[in-house]
Amino acid sequence: MAKKNTLTVILFVLMSFLASAQEGLPIYTDYLTDNYYLIHPSMAGAANCAKVRLTGRQQWFGHENAPKLLTLSANSRIGDSQSGIGGIVFADENGYHSQKGAYFTYAHHLMFSRSEVDLNMLSFGLSAGFIQYQLDETSFLFDGPDPIVSGGVESATNFNIDFGFSYHYLDFYLHGTVKNVLENSGVNNDLSITSNMRRYLFSTGYVFNKYGSSWSFEPSIMFQLRELTQEAAIDLNAKAYKTMDFGRIWAGLSYRKSFDGAEYVNDGNSIDSQTLNQITPILGINYNNLMFAYNYSHQIDDVVFTNGGFHQITIGFNFNCRRARYECNCPAVN
Incomplete structure (x- = not known):
C-alpha cells in the first residue's frame, strides 16, 4: 500500500481516539474482568461481596504519548438493605488530550423471587461525577497566529451522570446504560462536537453449566452506540x-468490531474501506478473596498504527462477603 494511503487510515484511527478523549471513562474490555460495575452503575452492590478493582492499561509500548488508562473502582451493598453504593476514579491520557474523573453511584435492587435461592432481580443505578479535560497545545506547530490554537494548556471541568438497569434471572443477565446523559461544552467549547457525548450500552449473556461439573461457560455480547x-x-x-x-x-x-471505518485508495487505485477489528484474550484467577487478570488486545486490520498491542492488568479484592445465596451459575453476583 502506498505511504500516503497508509497515513490516511492511520490519521483516521488517531482522530477516532482523540474524538473519544472527552467522553469520560473509555470503554475497553475491563468489564470482562469481573467488573461490570465499571460500565453499568446498576451493578453497584449487586454481588454477595464488596469489590475493589484496580486496572492499568497501556497501548503501543515504546511510542511517545500513547494512550494509557488507570481506573480504581469499589462497590458494595449497604448492609442487608436493597441498596448499593460505589465509586470510580480514573486518569486517562491520549496524546495531547488527558482527562481525570470521579463518579459516585447509588443503586437499588428489587427481588422478585419468592426466596433468595432463585435469583430474579431487577436493579437500577445512577452515577454522578465530575470530569476534568485538558488539551496541551504548548507543543503544537503552526505558522502564525491561529484563533483556535492558544499555545497553552486548555482545561475544563464538567458534571455528568450515567443511568442504567440490570436484570438477573438465574443464569441469564441483561444490562442497559445511558452514559453522559447531560450536555456540556467540553474542553474546546465547540458545541457542534462536544455538546452531546451520550452513549448507549447494552450487555447480555448466559452461563451454562452441567449439573455436578466444575466447569461453566459464559457467552455474552456488548453493543455500544x-x-x-x-x-x-x-x-x-x-x-x-x-x-x-x-x-x-x-x-x-x-472480539470487537466497529461498524464505522475509513475509506482509502489501495495500490490498485480502487477504493477500500477498513473498520476496527480487535481481538482480546483474557486470563484470570480468583484466589480466595483476591483476583488477578491480564488481557492483551490486538488489532487485526491490514493498516494499523503499530504492530504492538494493548496490555491491561487488573487486581481485585473482595471483602464483607456473604454466603453464596443463589442456586445459579452467576459469577458476577454469587
Missing part, C-alpha cells in the same frame, strides 16, 4: 470457568 455520530460497535465474548478448592480460574476471548 454513540448518539451524535451514530458510531456503533459490538463485542462478542466467550469465557470459561473452572472451580478449584481455592477459588476459580478462568479464561476468555473477546
Whole structure:
C-alpha cells in the first residue's frame, strides 16, 4: 500500500481516539474482568461481596504519548438493605488530550423471587461525577497566529451522570446504560462536537453449566452506540470457568468490531474501506478473596498504527462477603 494511503487510515484511527478523549471513562474490555460495575452503575452492590478493582492499561509500548488508562473502582451493598453504593476514579491520557474523573453511584435492587435461592432481580443505578479535560497545545506547530490554537494548556471541568438497569434471572443477565446523559461544552467549547457525548450500552449473556461439573461457560455480547455520530460497535465474548478448592480460574476471548471505518485508495487505485477489528484474550484467577487478570488486545486490520498491542492488568479484592445465596451459575453476583 502506498505511504500516503497508509497515513490516511492511520490519521483516521488517531482522530477516532482523540474524538473519544472527552467522553469520560473509555470503554475497553475491563468489564470482562469481573467488573461490570465499571460500565453499568446498576451493578453497584449487586454481588454477595464488596469489590475493589484496580486496572492499568497501556497501548503501543515504546511510542511517545500513547494512550494509557488507570481506573480504581469499589462497590458494595449497604448492609442487608436493597441498596448499593460505589465509586470510580480514573486518569486517562491520549496524546495531547488527558482527562481525570470521579463518579459516585447509588443503586437499588428489587427481588422478585419468592426466596433468595432463585435469583430474579431487577436493579437500577445512577452515577454522578465530575470530569476534568485538558488539551496541551504548548507543543503544537503552526505558522502564525491561529484563533483556535492558544499555545497553552486548555482545561475544563464538567458534571455528568450515567443511568442504567440490570436484570438477573438465574443464569441469564441483561444490562442497559445511558452514559453522559447531560450536555456540556467540553474542553474546546465547540458545541457542534462536544455538546452531546451520550452513549448507549447494552450487555447480555448466559452461563451454562452441567449439573455436578466444575466447569461453566459464559457467552455474552456488548453493543455500544454513540448518539451524535451514530458510531456503533459490538463485542462478542466467550469465557470459561473452572472451580478449584481455592477459588476459580478462568479464561476468555473477546472480539470487537466497529461498524464505522475509513475509506482509502489501495495500490490498485480502487477504493477500500477498513473498520476496527480487535481481538482480546483474557486470563484470570480468583484466589480466595483476591483476583488477578491480564488481557492483551490486538488489532487485526491490514493498516494499523503499530504492530504492538494493548496490555491491561487488573487486581481485585473482595471483602464483607456473604454466603453464596443463589442456586445459579452467576459469577458476577454469587
